[in-house]
Amino acid sequence: MAFDGLFIHSLLHELSPEIIDGRLSKIYQPFEQDLVLVFRKNRKNKQLLISANAQYPRMYLTKQSISNPDKAPTFVMVLRKYLEGSVLQSIEQVGVDRIINYHFSNRNELGDEVELVLSVELMGRHSNVILYDQQDGHIIDLLKRINPDENRARILLPKAKYELPPLKPGINGLNVTENEFKDLKNKYPDETELAKNIDGLDRDDRLELSGYLEDDYSYSSFKTFFDQFDNPRGFVLKTPKNKRKIFCYLPYHLDLEKESSDPNLDHALDEFYEYQANRDWVKQRASQVERIVKNEQKKLSKKIIKLKKQLDLAENSEGYRIRGEILNANLGMVKPGMTKVELPNYYDNNNPIEVKLDPALSPARNAQKYFTKYKKLRDSIKHVNEQIKIAENNLQYFDSIQTAIDNANPQDIEQITDELINQGYLHKKQTKKRRKKITERNLNKFKLTSGKTVLVGKNNYQNDWLTLKKANKSDYWFHVKNMPGSHVILQDDNPSEQDIQEAAEIAAYFSKGKLSAHVPVDYVQDKRVKKPNGAKPGFVIYTGQNSIEVTPEEKEVLTKKIN
Known part of the structure; x- marks a missing residue:
């Protein structure tokens, strides 16, 4: 069931008493299509999320922690000017349509009382949030300004007269x-x-x-x-x-x-949309980062294929040496101007072998050319192997960034962006921002059946901080085997088999293998985990590990999460 008219009618039964007569204390726009309105009533804050997302427009009271951007968009500045500090007088649904009008009373610069309407239209791709003056009906501003060429039914621009969208008549x-x-x-x-x-x-x-x-x-x-x-x-x-x-x-x-089932519809909506909204918000904030990651993954994958072809050619270069030697042994059989010659191959029972020639060179110089190419290819093997290893390590690094994005909350994207800036893959912005200090609050936190605590890093910076600074040396460290994933710390020096099983399932869930049925996970005491000098963020080495194979079940893992 989508946010249809009857669903909105039901929602307003719970929503209206919670925020009517409340004072609008804070307004912000965390993401392009989403607004958060914070109402203060009975000494409590009520956080209303309004989304004009084309795929699932919605509104409900949320308890999610949604960060306030440093810079407010124009529409939010207008809303703050006209609505901040105002009292919500009433909420009215237009019939049983997907239009909800929030009626506010406030005072203008002259001290006169004004009545303003914030109209929320939850109508698929036509969803919008519009502020207009109730007295004269003129639009003050709106979330999505629409060019008249795109919508001839009505004008959706500031100063235009507010009109309802064309509504299909039906029976209430x-x-x-x-x-x-x-x-x-x-x-x-x-x-x-x-x-x-x-x-x-x-x-x-x-x-x-x-x-x-x-x-x-x-x-x-x-x-x-x-x-x-x-x-x-x-x-x-x-x-x-x-x-x-x-x-x-x-x-x-x-x-x-x-x-x-949930007796509270707002709470049910908050939980229902939490994951999907989180993914969308992450996608919006991580669009630039993800574009760079995917480009680098693509380039590195192509480079590795090319290098492996080079390596294969180098490792199978004996043919050049053999042709050089056979040519040297049969110089008299080569006539001036020849482009190729067939000679007996004494490495293969004197069966004929074709040797290509450069007619501009003498027979001896042609032979030398084969020896030079053979030596060059043989000498390149070490270098090509090194380049393959570097490219594979870099690809693994970008795979780890992608895994971090897949498991990230919107507020985690800033740290991932900082990491790519520091690694030279992204240019620094003009405004220099101080990197936020990582604390335990940034991490994912879980409580096992035994009551023991598990901490999970959500990006490479958090992984390094968790493993190298936060964890006690006697704590147990978990990580999926041979694939990108979060660093996971079980805060205990003597875990039971069940503790290890549950912590390994958490590690498997926060990895590239989260959808796999059989995920191998290594675990070892934190004192055995080291970071090589000059290694990229999140990269560590370890010895003396044990392994366990687990199947990560989303429901089982997330029920252990501590908010």
Whole structure:
């Protein structure tokens, strides 16, 4: 179920009492399509997330820690000017459409009271957040300014008159009386036709309503369906293809399997969208970094293939030496101007071997040319092997950066960016920022069944800090074998077999092998882990390790996480 009109109606049942009459104390835009509004009410902060993301526009109260950017975009500066410190008077949904109006009262520079509306339109790719003056209806500013050529239905620019988007007329099922239902039943003898004409339903809701009416085409059945939206809960269900969906009621007529339920819809939404939103926010912040990583991976992969071809040629260069020797032994058989000659190969029972010649050179010089090429190729083997090793190490390094991005939170991207700047892969920005000090709060933290603590680095800087500075020498260090992954520290000097198993599963989950069924994990006391001089961030060597093979299960790992 998407954020359709009826879902929004249900959400407002919980949301409105939480923030109405609250004072808007803080506004920021952590990401391009997302706003965070912090309301202060009853000495508590309530954090409202509003997203105009085209794929899944949404709004709900969130407890996630979302960082405030150093520089505020223009729209946020306008919102702060007009709304910061104002009181939220009411929240109104336009019918059962995906438009929600937040009504604020504030005072302007002259001290006069003004009424402002923040209109949130959660309409797929047309989603937007628009601030306008209620008195004259003119737009003050909006999240997405739309060129008139792109939208001829209405003008979405500052100073234009605010108009509702074109809305498809339909029946508001929440207000239908018993007599009106009888008329509708006569008009639509087929229950699916009636469901198609009800406003505010997405495809899943429409199918569920049709199921209710197929069971019993009566007002009682109709009302039972719609009453659910006035008493919402959060239900997460899975499709047969394991796609997760969230509902504000429990559907019975859809091919879905219940995963979880929550009496609080806001809380359910926060948890449901946490992973996907996190991935999107990371993607936005890491776009430049990821582009560099992928380019370097591509270049290094091509370089390694080319070097291995060179190595293969060098290791199979005996043919040049043999042709040089045979040519030297048969100089008299070579006539001026010849481009090739067939000579008896005494290394192969005198079978003929073709020797290519440069007609501009003498027979002896041609032979010398073969010896020179042979020596050059043989001498290159050591150098090519060294270059292959360097390229493979660099590729492994960029694989580790990609793994860190895949496991990162938005606030971790800054450290990954700093790392690439310090390694010379990214140019420094003009504004010099001081690198934030790494603390235990930056790490992922887990509690095992035994109560012991496991710490996990989320990027190479954190990995180095965790392993080389934070961990006690007697703690146990875990890392997946021969692939990129996080450094994992089990804070204990005498772990049980179960502790080792659980810590290894965490290490496997935070690695490139997180989706594999059998992941080998090395573990050893931290005192046996060393960092070679000049090694890249995150790279260490270790000795005396043991290994264990595990299968990382996402649910099992994340239930141990400490927020």
